[in-house]
Amino acid sequence: MQPSLHLPKAEKICGHLGNGVYEEDLEGNLVAPSVRIGYCILRRMRSISVLLALSAGAMFAQDRYERLMRDILIFDAHIDTPRYFVDEGYKLADEHGYYELDIPRMKKGKLGAVLFGIYAQPQDFPPDRWLPRSIEVLEALHREVAANKATMEFAWSSADVERIHRAGKLAAMASLEGGHLIADSLGVLQAFHRLGVRYMTLAHFATNSYSDSMTGETKHNGLSKTGRELVREMNRLGMMVDVSHISDKAVLDAVEESKSPVMASHSSAKAVTPIVRNMPDGVIKAIARKGGVVCINFHAGYLDEPAYNVYIKNRPARDQEIKDVLAKRPNDPSRWEIVRRIQKKYFEKMPKVSYTSLLKHIDHIAKTSGVDSVGLGSDYDGISGMTPSGMEDVSHYPAIVQGLIELGYSDGDIRKVMGLNLLRVLRANEQGAEKR
Numbered sequence: 001m002q003p004s005l006h007l008p009k010a011e012k013i014c015g016h017l018g019n020g021v022y023e024e025d026l027e028g029n030l031v032a033p034s035v036r037i038g039y040c041i042l043r044r045m046r047s048i049s050v051l052l053a054l055s056a057g058a059m060f061a062q063d064r065y066e067r068l069m070r071d072i073l074i075f076d077a078h079i080d081t082p083r084y085f086v087d088e089g090y091k092l093a094d095e096h097g098y099y100e101l102d103i104p105r106m107k108k109g110k111l112g113a114v115l116f117g118i119y120a121q122p123q124d125f126p127p128d129r130w131l132p133r134s135i136e137v138l139e140a141l142h143r144e145v146a147a148n149k150a151t152m153e154f155a156w157s158s159a160d161v162e163r164i165h166r167a168g169k170l171a172a173m174a175s176l177e178g179g180h181l182i183a184d185s186l187g188v189l190q191a192f193h194r195l196g197v198r199y200m201t202l203a204h205f206a207t208n209s210y211s212d213s214m215t216g217e218t219k220h221n222g223l224s225k226t227g228r229e230l231v232r233e234m235n236r237l238g239m240m241v242d243v244s245h246i247s248d249k250a251v252l253d254a255v256e257e258s259k260s261p262v263m264a265s266h267s268s269a270k271a272v273t274p275i276v277r278n279m280p281d282g283v284i285k286a287i288a289r290k291g292g293v294v295c296i297n298f299h300a301g302y303l304d305e306p307a308y309n310v311y312i313k314n315r316p317a318r319d320q321e322i323k324d325v326l327a328k329r330p331n332d333p334s335r336w337e338i339v340r341r342i343q344k345k346y347f348e349k350m351p352k353v354s355y356t357s358l359l360k361h362i363d364h365i366a367k368t369s370g371v372d373s374v375g376l377g378s379d380y381d382g383i384s385g386m387t388p389s390g391m392e393d394v395s396h397y398p399a400i401v402q403g404l405i406e407l408g409y410s411d412g413d414i415r416k417v418m419g420l421n422l423l424r425v426l427r428a429n430e431q432g433a434e435k436r
């Protein structure tokens with residue numbers, strides 16, 4: 001349909017109706033006023049039907065959007081809010097003008113389930129604090145969820161996620177970011193599973209005894225022998241193996257070793273944005289072939305290379321400023337606000353990145369590795385406020401649904417991307433555990 005090609009001609013001829021003389025039609029033939037009137041009515045009807053068809057299309061898209069939003073499960077694989085509970089007394093119940101998640105904004109964005117990240121970055125804490133810090137943050141997550149039991153519930157399984165979502169409540173789950181947090185002990189891993197941890201990232205920013213990190217030294221050429229044992233133990237427990245942050249070779253080793261599908265909790269596509277933290281197509285395809293899922297990271301620099309270049313150039317200066325503030329004001333409650341101001345100052349130096357870049361990453365993985373292999377892992381509250389515009393916090397997920405409708409995705413495929421792929425991988429890991 002090309003309405004703009006027809007409308008002006010019809011308007012031109014019909015604009016002279018009723019003057020009672022013969023006139024030329026659009027092809028140059030003389031026509032009587034009565035013929036002209038019939039012709040104009042016909043043209044007008046055509047224009048109207050084109051407009052009606054267009055508005056019916058828009059209404060249909062709006063209809064689809066509203067129907068989807070009524071019960072869609074939006075499930076994010078990686079959000080880092082819990083450390084704020086410990087450090088700043090951040091409360092999920094209150095709506096904030098900073099950070100990216102709280103319950104009021106979850107409701108606005110129809111975010112139904114979250115795998116919250118528990119972490120202690122190796123460079124931020126001495127090794128003897130890694131395990132206690134993780135337990136403190138996990139305990140704070142359980143406490144916050146319990147304090148909001150009218151709206152939120154801790155989910156221990158995929159069935160819990162579905163039940164809590166059907167009941168109109170929000171499901172909270174826990175995950176661990178980095179094998180360094182379990183103090184080289186499978187017993188600690190088992191205890192974390194009992195406390196609700198449902199995936200663990202094999203390594204964080206640094207290489208550990210289990211796996212090479214993508215941003216750390218190459219020590220094991222992928223996974224070590226104990227790394228492979230760790231994967232088997234996670235399979236036995238039904239804990240998902242998270243391959244974000246680890247080297248490409250380590251991902252391939254984990255895919256090979258794991259009996260259950262693996263997941264990348266917060267990684268984007270290197271073919272779209274060629275930066276170190278993103279995954280090449282070959283690695284994504286290997287994850288997909290075994291039924292796994294890659295959940296897209298929303299970090300503006302991971303979605304867009306020019307933004308990444310500015311971010312990475314300025315990061316040492318930004319981190320130093322933050323370190324200085326925290327060292328100078330160890331007991332000042334306003335120090336976190338100062339830190340946020342520093343983060344904002346550096347974020348504003350980066351070129352703006354639209355949320356449509358996020359759609360490009362989703363679309364690329366869906367088209368190259370299959371729509372079953374892509375999900376959402378925003379990394380909100382772990383990306384120092386570097387969100388794409390139009391996706392500033394968890395209240396914006398509906399824009400992704402809208403964007404996928406516009407890209408021509410079916411309702412079923414949109415549901416998969418928004419949460420069902422991740423739920424499927426979680427369930428497959430639980431079923432894998434039962435079998436062993």
Ligand SMILES: [Zn+2]
Pocket residue numbers: 177245266382
């Ligand atoms: Zn991370």
